[in-house]
Amino acid sequence: MMGRMVHCGLFLVLLADWLPAQVTFDRILSANQEPQNWLTYSGTMLSQRHSQLTQITPQNVKNLQLAWIFQARSLEKFEATSLVVDGVLYTVQPPNDVVALDAATGRTYWVYSYSPSAKARPCCGRVNRGLAVLGDRVFMGTIDARLIALDAKTGKPVWSTQVAKPESGYALTHAPLIVKDKVIVGTAGGEYGIRGFIAAYDVNTGKEVWRFHNIPEPGEPGHETWAGDSWKTGGGSVWVTGSYDSDLNLTYWGIGNPGPDWNGDSRKGDNLYTDSVVALDGDTGKLKWHFQFSPHDEFDYDSVQVPVLVDMEWQGRPRKVMLWANRNGYYYALDRANGQFLTGKPFVKVTWSTGLDERGRPMKATTAASSPEGVLIYPGNQGGTNWYNSSYSPRTGLFYIPSWVEYNTTYYKLPVEYHEGRTFGGAALRANVGRRGATLTRLEDSEGYGAVRAIDPKTGDLKWEFKMSDVTDAGVLTTASDLLFTGGREGYFFGLDARNGQMLWKAIVGGVVASGPMTYAVNGRQYVAVAAGNALFSFALPQ
Amino acid sequence: MRVARFLTPLLFAAALFAQHTYTLADIENGGRLYLANCTVCHGPDGDLQPGVNLGRGKFRRASSDDELEQIITKGIPGTGMPSHDLTPQQVESVVAYLRSMAASGHSTLPSGNAARGKAIFEGKGECLNCHRVHGSGSYSGPDLSDIGLVRRTAELEKSLVDPNAEILPDNRVVHVVTKDGKEMTARLLNADTLALLVLDAQGQLHSYSKSDLREYSLMKDSSMPSYKGKLTTQEMGDVVSYMASLKGAETR
Incomplete structure (x- = not known):
């Protein structure tokens, strides 16, 4: 009897070990405590892209070698950050095929193939940036504006919800965010005169629970910042994932450019909440506070960056801070409890504005008026940075920004009219850099270059820079062993010393890195994975 | 009477709207589209088809921009002019480029003889000492085998007279000095964070790790001499005529 009980108990223990536990929301909230997994787009809800794994170190990183490659059956940009749950890696083969792989070998468990509707018209590539996971489900937004829940073990669809009309230009391209029992997404389409929104769906049913309109309608606060009917086509897209603070129960999202992008004549006013961060109640979606980085923008400065949440000492007292390197060229620190501006400073050359006032509002340069004759502006249209994620290391105390340095665009303003589903831009553009995938003959800094810039978040001061020749669409990962991983357009994947930017290791991956690296471990072995070109690469130390 | 007075301003407005205003960016985009779609038949100056000259701002079958757009989009039935699958914005920019061709003018040189120009190009002009055409010549300057497809005669003339005016990226x-002291001046084919790839005058491809170089720098001035005063205007006209005839190898 006793023996049978022991056996039974042993069996249960084995079973528990063998059957991966479900991904509860508590696990996602404390993802830092299981760094072998990567449970949400930015690694943790604070979105620091900082891993606690330390097997790979500045000393041994030179020994990193390829563990496996997954070749996507797709020639689209591979922008997804993978998730890893207990040895299974989930990623997206663009545009919208979900793939489950053995994270140690790269062998495929299953593929869910999805053919987006021909009505889909994403502006800038048929791309997807990643997935969310909760319980035994995986969630994906599609370029034809559907939100789909799959069974994580089989890839079979559980539910599918049409979030918005793809024929009007709406698309879902970012990884969804889980908050408690809801899955949150926002709509892309800022080049098509959409009226963007953020919405939460019941994880079990796919039913919409709340919706926050990024452009206020008549009667709502902020509506007065739009002239006439311009709010109806005001843009305000969302296309990277937000963050969540469980103590405050606030979820933070960066909002994209106003529509039309480059000709603001029809939309006089500040155009809230475009180019802003909004703090929304995690249960109701009610707006708690907002901060607008670029009022009445005519240079396409989407605030589509991942909000990086840091608890740090600020001027002698502990404070809940949000770090933000914005497309408009300024770095900002905000108090994330109330949106108060703490500090701000350009991290690249900025000419559209002469500085920030004491509340963080930019003072526009008189020379920066958009015109048909053309106006040359720093940073250029793709911004000082963009959607590719930054990273914060609590060990070094530095904030790492993928940057476009000395980069400009000349904007030639054009008349523009709204037609449903057609681009709604209002300018022709000419930039000094940016031919993707071409060979490069720029050699001088003034011709523009890509870099990782490490700044002190308390002052915005530049601490070091890792310079590349071409510009970069790669995110940044840091680890608790003081390593930093990133890539660029040239087809390298770099391992740097996070303390000083020194290059310690590189791999030639032969294609543009247009995604954020991530790290995970299986059976005690640490891997670093990055998508480049049309493939996903995973590196590890020799066994 | 009342009707007539009402109509006149409307007609006037319609006439004004027929000619659009274009930005520099439109013209540049249009130029690229023109090179890709039009030069094979019309040539860079728009005068390759007998009886058709697109570079003068006057068109036999169109006077307004809208009519030009129609022709580009739909083609001209019964002629060699095909329809084109371009977006309305692209068609507009091609028209912008056509309008600009008239404004930017032609080569001021006397019209030349391509055969004489070839002789000068390969003889007293010594162009093949640096340039390369259809597999002959040097690698130190740009290969000109298809220069007639990608440059207008006015631009060719400008390069002959003032080679420093514009050096395309x-x-x-680039001038490089290796750590062991070797120096080289070569055409820059590619530069990245860690490497420089070049083509030297002898036709050797070199791939340098930047860490193996003591220094490297871009040459600011063109190594090409100006031919102003070295060739007569007639000789330059002949050379331009020859270069305009270079259309590259048949690849399809």
């Missing part, structure tokens, strides 16, 4: 020359 693709034609940059």
Whole structure:
């Protein structure tokens, strides 16, 4: 009897070990405590892209070698950050095929193939940036504006919800965010005169629970910042994932450019909440506070960056801070409890504005008026940075920004009219850099270059820079062993010393890195994975 | 009477709207589209088809921009002019480029003889000492085998007279000194964070790790001499005529 009980108990223990536990929301909230997994787009809800794994170190990183490659059956940009749950890696083969792989070998468990509707018209590539996971489900937004829940073990669809009309230009391209029992997404389409929104769906049913309109309608606060009917086509897209603070129960999202992008004549006013961060109640979606980085923008400065949440000492007292390197060229620190501006400073050359006032509002340069004759502006249209994620290391105390340095665009303003589903831009553009995938003959800094810039978040001061020749669409990962991983357009994947930017290791991956690296471990072995070109690469130390 | 007075301003407005205003960016985009779609038949100056000259701002079958757009989009039935699958914005920019061709003018040189120009190009002009055409010549300057497809005669003339006026990024020359003291001046084919890839005058491809170089820098000035005063205007006209005839190898 006793023996049978022991056996039974042993069996249960084995079973528990063998059957991966479900991904509860508590696990996602404390993802830092299981760094072998990567449970949400930015690694943790604070979105620091900082891993606690330390097997790979500045000393041994030179020994990193390829563990496996997954070749996507797709020639689209591979922008997804993978998730890893207990040895299974989930990623997206663009545009919208979900793939489950053995994270140690790269062998495929299953593929869910999805053919987006021909009505889909994403502006800038048929791309997807990643997935969310909760319980035994995986969630994906599609370029034809559907939100789909799959069974994580089989890839079979559980539910599918049409979030918005793809024929009007709406698309879902970012990884969804889980908050408690809801899955949150926002709509892309800022080049098509959409009226963007953020919405939460019941994880079990796919039913919409709340919706926050990024452009206020008549009667709502902020509506007065739009002239006439311009709010109806005001843009305000969302296309990277937000963050969540469980103590405050606030979820933070960066909002994209106003529509039309480059000709603001029809939309006089500040155009809230475009180019802003909004703090929304995690249960109701009610707006708690907002901060607008670029009022009445005519240079396409989407605030589509991942909000990086840091608890740090600020001027002698502990404070809940949000770090933000914005497309408009300024770095900002905000108090994330109330949106108060703490500090701000350009991290690249900025000419559209002469500085920030004491509340963080930019003072526009008189020379920066958009015109048909053309106006040359720093940073250029793709911004000082963009959607590719930054990273914060609590060990070094530095904030790492993928940057476009000395980069400009000349904007030639054009008349523009709204037609449903057609681009709604209002300018022709000419930039000094940016031919993707071409060979490069720029050699001088003034011709523009890509870099990782490490700044002190308390002052915005530049601490070091890792310079590349071409510009970069790669995110940044840091680890608790003081390593930093990133890539660029040239087809390298770099391992740097996070303390000083020194290059310690590189791999030639032969294609543009247009995604954020991530790290995970299986059976005690640490891997670093990055998508480049049309493939996903995973590196590890020799066994 | 009342009706007539009402109509006149409307007609006037319609006439004004027929000619659009274009930005520099439109013209540049249009130029690229023109090179890709039009030069094979019309040539860079728009005068390759007998009886058709697109570079003068006057068109036999169109006077307004809208009519030009129609022709580009739909083609001209019964002629060699095909329809084109371009977006309305692209068609507009091609028209912008056509309008600009008239404004930017032609080569001021006397019209030349391509055969004489070839002789000068290969003889007293010594152009093949640096340039390359259809497999002959040097690698130190740009290969000109298809220059007639990608440059207008006015631009060719400008390069002959004032080679420093514009050096395209693709034609940059770099000076490198290796750590062991070797120096080289070569055409820059590619530069990245860690490497420089070049083509030297002898036709050797070199791939340098930047860490193996003591220094490297872009040559600011073109190594090409100006031919102003070295060739007569008639000789330059002949050379331009020859270069305009270079259309590259048949690849399809």
